Amino acid sequence: MVYEKELLVAQLAVQRASIATKRVFHQTAKGAVSKDDKSPVTIGDFGAQALIIHAIRKNFPEDKVVGEEDSDTLRKNDELRQQIWEVVQNTKLEDAEAEKLLGGPLTSESEMLDAIDYGKDEGGGRGRIWALDPIDGTKGFLRGGQYAVCLALMVDGDVKVGVLGCPNLPIDDSAPLDVKIGENANDEAGKGVLFSAVLGQGATSRPLGTAGLQPGKSIAMKNLTDVSQATFCESVEAAHSSHGENAAIAKKLGITKPGVRMDSQSKYGSIARGAGDLYLRLPVRKDYQEKIWDHAAGDVIVREAGGVVTDIHGKRLDFSIGRTLRDNKGVVAGPKGVHDAVLSVVKEVLGV
Numbered sequence: 001m002v003y004e005k006e007l008l009v010a011q012l013a014v015q016r017a018s019i020a021t022k023r024v025f026h027q028t029a030k031g032a033v034s035k036d037d038k039s040p041v042t043i044g045d046f047g048a049q050a051l052i053i054h055a056i057r058k059n060f061p062e063d064k065v066v067g068e069e070d071s072d073t074l075r076k077n078d079e080l081r082q083q084i085w086e087v088v089q090n091t092k093l094e095d096a097e098a099e100k101l102l103g104g105p106l107t108s109e110s111e112m113l114d115a116i117d118y119g120k121d122e123g124g125g126r127g128r129i130w131a132l133d134p135i136d137g138t139k140g141f142l143r144g145g146q147y148a149v150c151l152a153l154m155v156d157g158d159v160k161v162g163v164l165g166c167p168n169l170p171i172d173d174s175a176p177l178d179v180k181i182g183e184n185a186n187d188e189a190g191k192g193v194l195f196s197a198v199l200g201q202g203a204t205s206r207p208l209g210t211a212g213l214q215p216g217k218s219i220a221m222k223n224l225t226d227v228s229q230a231t232f233c234e235s236v237e238a239a240h241s242s243h244g245e246n247a248a249i250a251k252k253l254g255i256t257k258p259g260v261r262m263d264s265q266s267k268y269g270s271i272a273r274g275a276g277d278l279y280l281r282l283p284v285r286k287d288y289q290e291k292i293w294d295h296a297a298g299d300v301i302v303r304e305a306g307g308v309v310t311d312i313h314g315k316r317l318d319f320s321i322g323r324t325l326r327d328n329k330g331v332v333a334g335p336k337g338v339h340d341a342v343l344s345v346v347k348e349v350l351g352v
């Protein structure tokens with residue numbers, strides 16, 4: 001099957017990086033520093049980016065990577081760099097065969113910094129480019145909420161493979177979405193799921209912790225025909241997606257269930273397996289350009305699970321123009337049967 005090796009490497013790389021992030025999740029000192037845009041980054045983000053890019057380069061040396069983080073602050077901050085190196089050095093998959101497939105360990109701090117910086121590619125519509133968000137929902141990660149390790153392969157600007165590791169979501173695809181799922185989340189027994197999709201081959205889920213080389217189970221969106229019965233997901237941060245407008249849209253659609261707030265692309269994973277139905281991300285700041293790594297894996301997973309993903313104007317997300325989705329505004333994702341109806345209410349409420 002096409003992209004078989006890419007899928008396997010992506011799944012194992014995300015699984016291994018999730019082990020690193022889980023370790024940091026349980027540390028009191030997560031090494032959080034504030035970036036230029038005031039958003040946080042931690043030992044977990046840097047470590048996961050290094051581990052994943054190392055595995056991509058070992059397996060696909062010609063491929064490019066658009067990764068969220070870079071090593072600029074680490075080259076000046078010895079303590080933080082050493083803390084990350086400690087995590088990176090000590091993170092392995094239990095399954096030796098799987099670990100070997102990832103190309104062996106990183107050998108030095110400088111190799112780690114170079115791996116992180118290999119993610120500086122500008123992206124675009126030509127060739128093979130991976131989009132990597134080592135921790136999506138870093139604020140959720142710090143708060144003890146939902147977060148996701150996200151990796152997607154784009155070929156000529158089109159997403160072909162997507163993998164999401166969600167350490168704090170239930171393994172059970174049929175577990176209903178609790179409105180509290182975004183708060184005080186943890187990775188106790190029964191938690192940790194890996195979502196995957198390959199374009200044209202469907203979407204799957206499997207346990208994140210133990211699955212190793214085993215295949216996943218097929219997942220699908222709920223076949224919703226009456227939109228008033230929908231459960232919708234939204235960001236925790238009101239600055240990332242307008243809670244007020246989401247509520248107005250839900251009301252117009254006759255939805256009475258409260259929206260489920262959770263950080264990260266676990267929103268895409270949750271609707272793809274039918275735990276929720278709609279994901280609304282309505283732009284708050286006019287000048288904000290969504291980043292490709294915040295959506296690439298989720299986009300293909302939801303579409304392969306039978307959903308439709310567009311922006312607020314009804315346009316497909318365009319991953320082919322660089323590091324951001326500058327030709328799109330916001331995200332509206334939901335099952336095929338109701339997406340049009342939701343979109344027309346979104347347009348009405350936003351006046352677009």
Ligand SMILES: Nc1ncnc2c1ncn2[C@@H]1O[C@H](COP(=O)(O)OS(=O)(=O)O)[C@@H](OP(=O)(O)O)[C@H]1O
Nearest residue numbers: 135136137138139235236237239240262263264288
């Ligand atoms: N202003 C603004 N508008 C929209 N999106 C923004 C904005 N600022 C940041 N970000 C990006 O949001 C990513 C997290 O999105 P979430 O949906 O998880 O948001 S939330 O934290 O749950 O509210 C977050 O991803 P991570 O940095 O990987 O956590 C950011 O890339």
Ligand SMILES: [Mg+2]
Nearest residue numbers: 039040068138
């Ligand atoms: Mg970030």
Ligand SMILES: [Mg+2]
Nearest residue numbers: 133136137294
């Ligand atoms: Mg992100």
Ligand SMILES: [Mg+2]
Nearest residue numbers: 068133135136
């Ligand atoms: Mg991130």
